[in-house]
Amino acid sequence: MDFYLLRLFNIKRMLWGIGILSCLLVPAKAYCQTVGDSVISIGKAYHLYSGELKENRSYWVYLPQHYNDPRYPTQRYPVLYLLDGDVNFHSLTGMLQFLSKGAYAQLPEMIVVGILNTDRTRDLTPTYANVKAMNGISASFESSGGAEGFISFLKNEMMPLIDSSYRTMGYRILTGHSFGGLAAVNILLHHPGMFHSYLAIDPSLWWDNEYMLRRADSLFRDENRFKGRQLFMSLAFKEHSEIDTTTDQERAIRTFAAKLKRNAPVGLRWNFAYYESEDHGSVPLRSELEGLRFLFKGYQAEVKQLLQKPELLEAGYKELSVQLGYTFLPPEYLVDWIASFCEKNGKYSSAKYLLEMNVRNYPESKGAAERLHNVVQKRFSRAEGRYQSRRGEFLR
Amino acid sequence: MDFYLLRLFNIKRMLWGIGILSCLLVPAKAYCQTVGDSVISIGKAYHLYSGELKENRSYWVYLPQHYNDPRYPTQRYPVLYLLDGDVNFHSLTGMLQFLSKGAYAQLPEMIVVGILNTDRTRDLTPTYANVKAMNGISASFESSGGAEGFISFLKNEMMPLIDSSYRTMGYRILTGHSFGGLAAVNILLHHPGMFHSYLAIDPSLWWDNEYMLRRADSLFRDENRFKGRQLFMSLAFKEHSEIDTTTDQERAIRTFAAKLKRNAPVGLRWNFAYYESEDHGSVPLRSELEGLRFLFKGYQAEVKQLLQKPELLEAGYKELSVQLGYTFLPPEYLVDWIASFCEKNGKYSSAKYLLEMNVRNYPESKGAAERLHNVVQKRFSRAEGRYQSRRGEFLR
Numbered sequence: 143m144d145f146y147l148l149r150l151f152n153i154k155r156m157l158w159g160i161g162i163l164s165c166l167l168v169p170a171k172a173y174c175q176t177v178g179d180s181v182i183s184i185g186k187a188y189h190l191y192s193g194e195l196k197e198n199r200s201y202w203v204y205l206p207q208h209y210n211d212p213r214y215p216t217q218r219y220p221v222l223y224l225l226d227g228d229v230n231f232h233s234l235t236g237m238l239q240f241l242s243k244g245a246y247a248q249l250p251e252m253i254v255v256g257i258l259n260t261d262r263t264r265d266l267t268p269t270y271a272n273v274k275a276m277n278g279i280s281a282s283f284e285s286s287g288g289a290e291g292f293i294s295f296l297k298n299e300m301m302p303l304i305d306s307s308y309r310t311m312g313y314r315i316l317t318g319h320s321f322g323g324l325a326a327v328n329i330l331l332h333h334p335g336m337f338h339s340y341l342a343i344d345p346s347l348w349w350d351n352e353y354m355l356r357r358a359d360s361l362f363r364d365e366n367r368f369k370g371r372q373l374f375m376s377l378a379f380k381e382h383s384e385i386d387t388t389t390d391q392e393r394a395i396r397t398f399a400a401k402l403k404r405n406a407p408v409g410l411r412w413n414f415a416y417y418e419s420e421d422h423g424s425v426p427l428r429s430e431l432e433g434l435r436f437l438f439k440g441y442q443a444e445v446k447q448l449l450q451k452p453e454l455l456e457a458g459y460k461e462l463s464v465q466l467g468y469t470f471l472p473p474e475y476l477v478d479w480i481a482s483f484c485e486k487n488g489k490y491s492s493a494k495y496l497l498e499m500n501v502r503n504y505p506e507s508k509g510a511a512e513r514l515h516n517v518v519q520k521r522f523s524r525a526e527g528r529y530q531s532r533r534g535e536f537l538r
Numbered sequence: 539m540d541f542y543l544l545r546l547f548n549i550k551r552m553l554w555g556i557g558i559l560s561c562l563l564v565p566a567k568a569y570c571q572t573v574g575d576s577v578i579s580i581g582k583a584y585h586l587y588s589g590e591l592k593e594n595r596s597y598w599v600y601l602p603q604h605y606n607d608p609r610y611p612t613q614r615y616p617v618l619y620l621l622d623g624d625v626n627f628h629s630l631t632g633m634l635q636f637l638s639k640g641a642y643a644q645l646p647e648m649i650v651v652g653i654l655n656t657d658r659t660r661d662l663t664p665t666y667a668n669v670k671a672m673n674g675i676s677a678s679f680e681s682s683g684g685a686e687g688f689i690s691f692l693k694n695e696m697m698p699l700i701d702s703s704y705r706t707m708g709y710r711i712l713t714g715h716s717f718g719g720l721a722a723v724n725i726l727l728h729h730p731g732m733f734h735s736y737l738a739i740d741p742s743l744w745w746d747n748e749y750m751l752r753r754a755d756s757l758f759r760d761e762n763r764f765k766g767r768q769l770f771m772s773l774a775f776k777e778h779s780e781i782d783t784t785t786d787q788e789r790a791i792r793t794f795a796a797k798l799k800r801n802a803p804v805g806l807r808w809n810f811a812y813y814e815s816e817d818h819g820s821v822p823l824r825s826e827l828e829g830l831r832f833l834f835k836g837y838q839a840e841v842k843q844l845l846q847k848p849e850l851l852e853a854g855y856k857e858l859s860v861q862l863g864y865t866f867l868p869p870e871y872l873v874d875w876i877a878s879f880c881e882k883n884g885k886y887s888s889a890k891y892l893l894e895m896n897v898r899n900y901p902e903s904k905g906a907a908e909r910l911h912n913v914v915q916k917r918f919s920r921a922e923g924r925y926q927s928r929r930g931e932f933l934r
Contacts (some may be wrong), residue, residue, distance in 0.1 A: 180583040182598055184628060187576040202578055232580060236632030237823060246819045423642045427633060431823060 184235055185254075190303060194295040200258040201300065202227055204235040205308070206251030207243060208475040216506045217474050218311035220252045221304060223296070223337070225266065225322035227256020234317070234430055241434070245445045245479045249438050250470070252315075253308055257300065264288035266321040268328045271350035289328055297336055313468050315437065319343040319426045323375075327354050327398075330373060331361050338468055339372040339437045343429040344422055347398050348390035355398055362407050369409030370467020374433035375399065377416045378425035411465065440465065443472075448480055452492040455480070456499060471503045474510060481517070490521040580631055581650075586699060590691040596654040597696065598623055600631040601704070602647030603639060604871040609905045613870050614707035616648045617700060619692070619733070621662065621718035623652020630713070630826055637830070641841045641875045645834050646866070648711075649704055653696065660684035662717040664724045667746035685724055693732055709864050711833065715739040715822045719771070723750050723794075726769060727757050734864055735768040735833045739825040740818055743794050744786035751794055758803050765805030766863020770829035771795065773812045774821035807861065836861065839868075844876055848888040851876070852895060867899045870906060877913070886917040 185204040192199050208214050222238070224230055235254050242251045259265065263286050270287030304310060316337040318326040323345025330340045331354065347354050361367060377399075380392045399414040406412055413436045417428050440462050448455055455472050463469045477500045484493040497514035504510050581600040588595050604610050618634070620626055631650050638647045655661065659682050666683030700706060712733040714722040719741025726736045727750065743750050757763060773795075776788045795810040802808055809832045813824050836858050844851055851868050859865045873896045880889040893910035900906050 181577060181579045182581040182583055182627070183577045184580055185578040187578055230636070231578070233629075233632035233636040236629035240626070240629040240823060241820060244819065246817065248820055421642065423640060424637060424644055427636060427827060 184232065190299065192295045192299050194299060195291055197260055199260065199295065202231050202256040204254040206253065207239065208251060211475065213509045214474050214507070216504055218309045220250060220313040220315065221310050222252050222254045222315040222317060224254055224256040225318035225325055226259060228258050230319065230426055231256040233427060237431055245476065245483065246442060247476065248442050249434055250441060250473065253310065255304055261285050262321060265292035266325040267349060269350045269353050289325060293329060293333060313338050315339045317341040317430065320422065321346050324349050324354065330371065331357050334368055334371055338370065338466065341429060341433040342373065342375045344376055344378045344425050345395065346391060347394035352394050355394060355401065358398065358401055362401065362405055365407050365409065368407040371410050372437050373410060373412040374436050375414050376425060376429040376433065378420045378422045379418050443476065443480065445480060445483065449484055449487055449489050449492055452484070452495040455496070472499065474500050474504050474507060478513065485517060490517065493517050580628065586695065588691045588695050590695060591687055593656055595656065595691065598627050598652040600627070600650040602649065603635065604647060607871065610870050610903070612900055612902045614705045616646060616709040616711065617706050618648050618650045618711040618713060620650055620652040621714035621721055622655060624654050626715065626822055627652040629823060633827055641872065641879060642838060643872065644838050645830055646837060646869065649706065651700055657681050658717060661688035662721040663745060665746045665749050685721060689725060689729060709734050711735045713737040713826065716818065717742050720745050720750065726767065727753050730764055730767055734766065734862065737825060737829040738769065738771045740772055740774045740821050741791065742787060743790035748790050751790060751797065754794065754797055758797065758801055761803050761805065764803040767806050768833050769806060769808040770832050771810050772821060772825035772829065774816045774818045775814050839872065839876065841876060841879060845880055845883055845885050845888055848880070848891040851892070868895065870896050870900050870903060874909065881913060886913065889913050890917070
């Protein structure tokens with residue numbers, strides 16, 4: 143696509159043109175990796191022995207598009223931890239890959255760590271509640287109440303291993319569905335320092351006579367406890383029986399949402415969504431889509447504006463960092479893309495401004511310095527070229 | 539999870555209990571494949587030489603969960619063809635995998651074939667329209683207008699190769715975004731026999747002064763042309779410029795939707811969705827999610843009802859087959875799952891009914907006959923067991 147043609151038009155018309163042209167640019171490049179024998183790969187499976195849990199644990203790791211790009215060897219990434227990891231791994235990483243690609247990305251590229259289950263009930267439930275769970279219907283929850291052990295495994299074994307194995311930036315998100323959502327709310331309430339943001343998808347807050355709601359009542363009073371934390375909670379459509387006007391699960395989730403509305407700690411940024419057209423099984427897709435975008439609201443760069451005012455990019459990231467309670471710098475790969483877009487549109491000073499920002503933000507990146515050098519050189523040659531050609535005219 | 543406990547309660551209470559228990563059952567099993575060296579794989583990349591196009595073409599293939607399951611070697615699958623295949627492959631297959639798993643699946647398992655681009659503009663545009671495209675702004679569309687060649691490649695080379703390489707059932711879906719959406723509408727209008735259902739995602743219907751809209755005017759008159767065809771079309775939010783109250787793209791899509799509303803051919807089942815919170819780049823995710831569910835509306839089995847009335851399953855598939863204009867049989871793997879659910883809940887006659895259906899629908903499946911035999915045997919032993927124990931009581 144030749145953007146130079148667009149310079150023939152005035153700027154408004156040009157921006158409008160880019161608006162349509164961008165429609166044509168989006169589908170352009172592949173991001174899945176093909177490995178030997180042409181297998182299309184989205185991650186790798188690993189395991190570690192947990193001293194805390196006295197068992198082997200499996201986990202799957204997805205690395206984002208630019209992770210192994212030789213141009214960005216120092217780029218660091220947020221990590222999203224996914225409970226019931228294998229079940230949601232394909233769909234969640236697919237959505238993330240799709241929404242974090244290109245200059246109009248709505249989400250940052252992230253590392254995803256999916257944690258596979260051994261004893262799901264044990265790991266994800268905060269209390270022992272085998273009998274009289276679920277309004278008198280007992281079920282096989284004999285192993286329930288092991289959340290603290292699982293949390294120690296995450297905190298002392300899993301997370302340190304990930305941080306030492308990959309270029310993580312320190313920002314962490316936890317995503318869980320059903321019992322996994324219960325676990326996410328439990329960790330937010332009792333270990334709010336472990337993760338910065340939480341997606342609790344149709345969480346099983348009915349557990350143990352709404353144990354989590356009672357805990358929230360007392361813990362929400364501590365205003366500083368949840369500073370800089372974010373929570374997105376969702377509820378799927380529930381079939382109502384004739385016995386009760388609503389199920390325990392729906393009631394518990396709605397009560398928790400009402401508590402948040404009435405009484406959320408000041409520092410906690412939260413949102414709640416009810417999906418009438420999703421059932422308990424399908425609800426993770428839309429919850430992840432809208433939940434992650436809620437967490438990173440404002441992330442998308444206004445690429446067209448940046449052509450003229452590249453300084454808006456840094457301003458936007460400062461705002462985002464305040465929202466997230468954590469410093470996010472514009473990723474080197476994204477700034478590079480926008481700089482080359484500026485360059486293609488003849489906005490050399492904007493390109494230079496952006497590449498200088500990369501050098502400042504990524505002082506260890508050799509590529510950043512090189513690319514800045516190149517654009518300065520090119521600009522000089524262009525000016526030089528114009529001068530020579532003008533001089534030629536005069537001399538002729 | 540022990541469902542036998544539930545038999546202690548009356549049936550209404552039991553169904554209600556299952557409603558909650560099902561919440562706990564959903565996340566249970568992995569579906570991505572791990573291959574040597576623990577790579578997590580979602581497909582394979584291939585290529586073929588196209589005589590029609592005189593070039594090599596790459597394509598990616600995703601096979602669904604049960605495709606290589608040794609229990610179901612005769613199961614056949616619909617095929618979803620994906621334009622701009624590599625760009626959407628990860629996210630689309632992830633969503634499909636997630637929504638086609640388990641007994642509450644909302645979509646059938648499908649094979650996905652992603653077709654990668656060589657000259658995108660050539661393949662996806664129906665006419666040559668390099669000059670004066672897009673309201674006077676010319677762009678690099680020099681190669682435009684090659685759709686017929688690409689369609690011949692699909693029809694005479696790609697599709698026969700897929701049908702001879704995989705266990706396809708003959709039902710075909712085409713999905714395209716932007717220029718790919720334009721291509722999907724073009725194929726629906728001019729080659730409606732090639733695919734049964736079409737997703738046209740934010741399609742570039744502005745192309746060549748709304749060429750496709752003019753074609754629709756004349757082709758929609760032929761009522762029989764679109765019998766048994768389905769179309770889902772979506773529109774993303776568009777930023778409006780000051781030059782025009784709406785972009786060419788939005789106007790063209792809305793005009794096409796209005797034509798459908800006023801004047802759709804009787805045989806065409808269609809739907810249109812406007813996504814205000816999605817931009818042109820992000821809109822494929824929700825369009826695929828809601829578009830595929832529109833195509834297969836009614837697919838989800840009412841598992842709880844089937845415990846009592848297993849005959850409803852076949853009735854549901856008959857209805858679905860009418861909607862799709864194509865015979866869909868209940869998949870053997872799904873019927874097996876429901877039968878074993880019936881068995882676990884002591885509904886032996888329902889299990890037997892369902893397994894007999896499998897034997898009827900899949901006469902070549904050895905497993906179907908075996909599983910029917912097993913359940914009949916077990917039932918007999920149970921009756922026998924009860925008789926013996928009752929006899930013991932009398933004798934004591």
